[in-house]
Each structure stands twice: as structure tokens, then as C-alpha cells.
Amino acid sequence: MASIPDLRVDGGRLWRRLEEMARIGATAAGGVHRLALSDEDRRARDRFRAWAVSLGLAISIDGIGNMFARRAGTDDARPPVVLGSHLDSQPTGGRFDGPLGVLAALEVVQTLEEHGIATAVPIEVANWTNEEGARFAPAMMGSGVFSGRFELADALRTSDPDGVTVADAIDRIGYRGPTPVGGRLLAAHLELHIEQGPILEERGCEIGIVTGVQGTRWFDLTLIGEEAHAGPTPMPSRTDPVAALGQALVELYRRVESEFAPHGRLTFGVLAATPASRNTVPGQVRVSVDIRHPEDRALDDMEHCLREEAASACAERGAEWRLDAVWRSPAVRFSDRCIEAVRAAAEHCGYRSMPLMAGAGHDSVHTSDIAPTGMIFVPCEGGVSHNEAERITPAQAEAGANVLLHAALRLAGGRRRGPVSYPASNTSPGGSA
Ligand SMILES: [Zn+2]
CATH class of the missing domain: 3.40.630.10 (Zn peptidases)
Structure with missing residues (x-):
């Protein structure tokens, strides 16, 4: 035995x-x-x-x-x-x-x-x-x-x-x-x-x-602009929330991949523009945000980044934004x-x-x-x-x-x-x- x-x-x-x-x-x-x-x-x-x-x-x-x-x-x-x-x-x-x-x-x-x-x-x-x-x-x-x-x-x-x-x-x-x-x-x-x-x-x-x-935090990020016809509306006349979102996402990926490497994780799993019409500039776009990091303090900083980049991109494009907390696990x-x-x-x-x-x-x-x-x-x-x-x-x-x-x-x-x-x-x- x-x-x-x-x-x-x-x-x-x-x-x-x-x-x-x-x-x-x-x-x-x-x-x-x-x-x-x-x-x-x-x-x-x-x-x-x-x-x-x-x-x-x-x-x-x-x-x-x-x-x-x-x-x-x-x-x-x-x-x-x-x-x-x-x-x-x-x-x-x-x-x-x-x-x-x-x-x-x-x-x-x-x-x-x-x-x-x-x-x-x-x-x-x-x-x-x-x-x-x-x-x-x-x-x-x-x-x-x-x-x-x-x-x-x-x-x-x-x-x-x-x-x-x-x-x-x-x-x-x-x-x-x-x-x-x-x-x-x-x-x-x-x-x-x-x-x-x-x-x-x-x-x-x-x-x-x-x-x-x-730790994990989930949010819904909503960017609000103004619906407009995709044809007659010149680019400078638009308040396009997707344009603001694009700018914010580029900056967020860049920052998470540099400032929070190698542990930070950033995922936008669901993206939905409304009214979801091919020839209408969307009035609103909503994305799910999933951020993760082994340290809660770093998660605070990532959340701060998220707010900062959403605010700056929306200010530039004349759009508004809202961040709703969905779930958090320390x-x-x-x-x-x-x-x-x-x-x-x-x-x-x-x-x-x-x-x-x-x-x-x-x-x-x-x-x-x-x-x-x-x-x-x-x-x-x-x-x-x-x-x-x-x-x-x-x-x-x-x-x-x-x-x-x-x-x-x-x-x-x-x-x-x-x-x-x-x-x-x-x-x-x-x-x-
Ligand atoms: Zn399991």
C-alpha cells in the first residue's frame, strides 16, 4: 500500500x-x-x-x-x-x-x-x-x-x-x-x-x-447625437455619435494596450446604433463595455479613462454621452x-x-x-x-x-x-x- x-x-x-x-x-x-x-x-x-x-x-x-x-x-x-x-x-x-x-x-x-x-x-x-x-x-x-x-x-x-x-x-x-x-x-x-x-x-x-x-466591471456606454439624412447632410453639419465612438475607441484601445499592459482587458461585445437604418446618420449608439484587471485600483483608473475618452470625443463632435454601470466584481x-x-x-x-x-x-x-x-x-x-x-x-x-x-x-x-x-x-x- x-x-x-x-x-x-x-x-x-x-x-x-x-x-x-x-x-x-x-x-x-x-x-x-x-x-x-x-x-x-x-x-x-x-x-x-x-x-x-x-x-x-x-x-x-x-x-x-x-x-x-x-x-x-x-x-x-x-x-x-x-x-x-x-x-x-x-x-x-x-x-x-x-x-x-x-x-x-x-x-x-x-x-x-x-x-x-x-x-x-x-x-x-x-x-x-x-x-x-x-x-x-x-x-x-x-x-x-x-x-x-x-x-x-x-x-x-x-x-x-x-x-x-x-x-x-x-x-x-x-x-x-x-x-x-x-x-x-x-x-x-x-x-x-x-x-x-x-x-x-x-x-x-x-x-x-x-x-x-x-476584477471585472460591466457598463453600457451610450453616445447621443442627432439623426440626419445620409445623403444631403454635409459632414461638418452632422452630430454623429458613431464618429465620436470611433475616436473614443481608438484612444481607449491605445491607452489600455500601453498604460494597462499586460493585465488590462477591454472588450466591446455589443454595438447597436439606432434607428439602425442604412441611410440615416444614427441618433444614438450604445456599446457594452467589459473591463478587467487584477487590481481594483487599476480598474478605477481604467474606468476613469473610459469617462475621459468618451467625454473628449463627444465634446469634439458635439455629442452627448452616458455611462451606466451594469455589474462589478472586485x-x-x-x-x-x-x-x-x-x-x-x-x-x-x-x-x-x-x-x-x-x-x-x-x-x-x-x-x-x-x-x-x-x-x-x-x-x-x-x-x-x-x-x-x-x-x-x-x-x-x-x-x-x-x-x-x-x-x-x-x-x-x-x-x-x-x-x-x-x-x-x-x-x-x-x-x-
Ligand atoms: Zn467553470
Whole structure:
């Protein structure tokens, strides 16, 4: 029997479970369609539950459908180390965004079980409800209610484009549980996830030690001019908001790519001119703005740039402008203890690793409000995700699960009969570092 330092997960078994999960809601192009609280989500939950029960884990489901599969600790009254991610997908999503974290966590628990290793604190495998936000906005809903960022009642009354509420959908699939949502301490939350970006692959690293999640701000920028005929109206006589927008965008790209390089991100995903007529100078143009940066102070500066450039371009063109805030998510710095556990685990297993920031939102953003939190990234081919072509190799999945295993052991205090390989951690629950 392997000693704790030599302990490794069964990568073949993990891969078979990933493939079996990918058959639920499988699409012709090789991806998955498994929207939150749909029939496909129900089948994925049923399958996860059956696996967890077969491992002897105790299942609890809370009032927003978050699922927890618990393996007792030797000191079972202490708060658990939670290993979690999500089983829902985008409408044309990939097979690994989410399920990798849930099924690798299950594999970690099964490995501990098979090798007779007890942990001081309990370990729970979590499947968070509606991480993607594709059917019900906002994203990361289950972890958001759990951590107190969202109100349960607000989340339950959220409806999808067909008018079906979260409450109705959750009851229809039978996953509204009796456990109160949140309100309990976690020793730590760890999440294994695909990177969804190209950096690890480019650097030839097997493991990303995620140090935090960049902040995001969403706005609607509206520029207002005057409608006019495209033919008879001479250029100097126009108040064309698109001309002002063009000037502002050129300056904004230039500044973000110089003053905020390499971390700043600037995206205008939706552009709409009205009245949207080929031979009318638009009276108004509205663009969505998405800015991101790992530091909130830099985001303040980027927002300031946005206002400055909109104001100056509009002043020059005689147009007016308005900036409406839509959403903001502050930058997150993960717990030093979790970051160190992931780093040490990667080194212990002999994987090439590097620190990096997460570019996208994850349930771990919300758990970091209430518990020491960390994330592990593995590369995905070409950095592609939210795409049916999303791909990783069995070896990449296995490496991530091994790091999850050893990071969890460090945080949960694993031991077996004989020498103690990882001392019980001096985990102080709650309050991330
Ligand atoms: Zn995800």
C-alpha cells in the first residue's frame, strides 16, 4: 500500500467518469448542452449522487440545490475542507469546464478511502448550482447564495427567457433540499478547473497555482447625437455619435494596450446604433463595455479613462454621452495558505507549475468571501473553452487531480496508522487570509 507521499489518484477511473458525464447532454460536435436545472442537469446530478453514495458519502442538498457529498473526519465536528465546482454547462459548452473539478474531487475521496487514509477534518465534494448563468442570470448563483452575496429569495424568483423561475425548475427536477443554504464555516474551499486561457500551454506548465481572480466591471456606454439624412447632410453639419465612438475607441484601445499592459482587458461585445437604418446618420449608439484587471485600483483608473475618452470625443463632435454601470466584481486574492498548499502539492508530485490569475469568474470567487479559498488550473488545448471543441488530455486531468489530492491532504490533515505524513493543519475556519 502506498504511503501518503506516494499516493496518487487513479487517472483512468477519473477519465472514464469524465467520459460518462460527457454523455449526459452530449452534442453532435463533441461538447455538452447541460443548462442549469434542466433534465440534463438532473441526470448529471443523479449520476454524481449515485457515485458518491457508492463511496459511502453522506449527501446533503440545500435550498438552492447545491449538493455536498461528505466523508467524515476523525474530528468530525470541525468545519470541512470543501472540494467543489459545477456540473452545468453553457448551451454549447465543453466537457471539462466544471465536471473536472467535481469528478476529480470524487476521485480524491475514493483514493483516500481505498488507501485507508483518514483526515482530521471532514472532506466534502460540492456541486454548485448554476455556475454558468447561461439559463438563469447571474452566474455562480448557488455559491453566491451560500456565501451571502445573493439573497435566496431573489435567486429563487429569477426566471429564464421562457419565464420559468429557478424555484419551479429546481422543484421540477427534485433538487430543492432541506439543508439551509450557507451559514456554516468551511475550513477551506479548493477548486480544480481548466485554465480557459492559453498561458499554461504556452509555458509548458502542467499546473497553474491560481493566486486570485481579476476584477471585472460591466457598463453600457451610450453616445447621443442627432439623426440626419445620409445623403444631403454635409459632414461638418452632422452630430454623429458613431464618429465620436470611433475616436473614443481608438484612444481607449491605445491607452489600455500601453498604460494597462499586460493585465488590462477591454472588450466591446455589443454595438447597436439606432434607428439602425442604412441611410440615416444614427441618433444614438450604445456599446457594452467589459473591463478587467487584477487590481481594483487599476480598474478605477481604467474606468476613469473610459469617462475621459468618451467625454473628449463627444465634446469634439458635439455629442452627448452616458455611462451606466451594469455589474462589478472586485478583484479577488486567494488565501495564502491555500496558494501554498497548491504550490507545495504540485512540487511534491513533480509537476511544472506557475502562479497565475484567473481571467473568468468561478464559484471560488464567492467562497473566498467566507472561507480560505484556492484554485488549481490545468491547461486546455489552445486555451479554448465555452466551446464544444474544449479539450484536455487524460494526463492533464490526472495531474490536476493529484495536486487536488495533496493540497487537500495538507489542508485537511491526512494520516494513517503509522507515521504521520501530513500533520493536522492548524486550520482556523472562516475569514480568508
Ligand atoms: Zn467553470
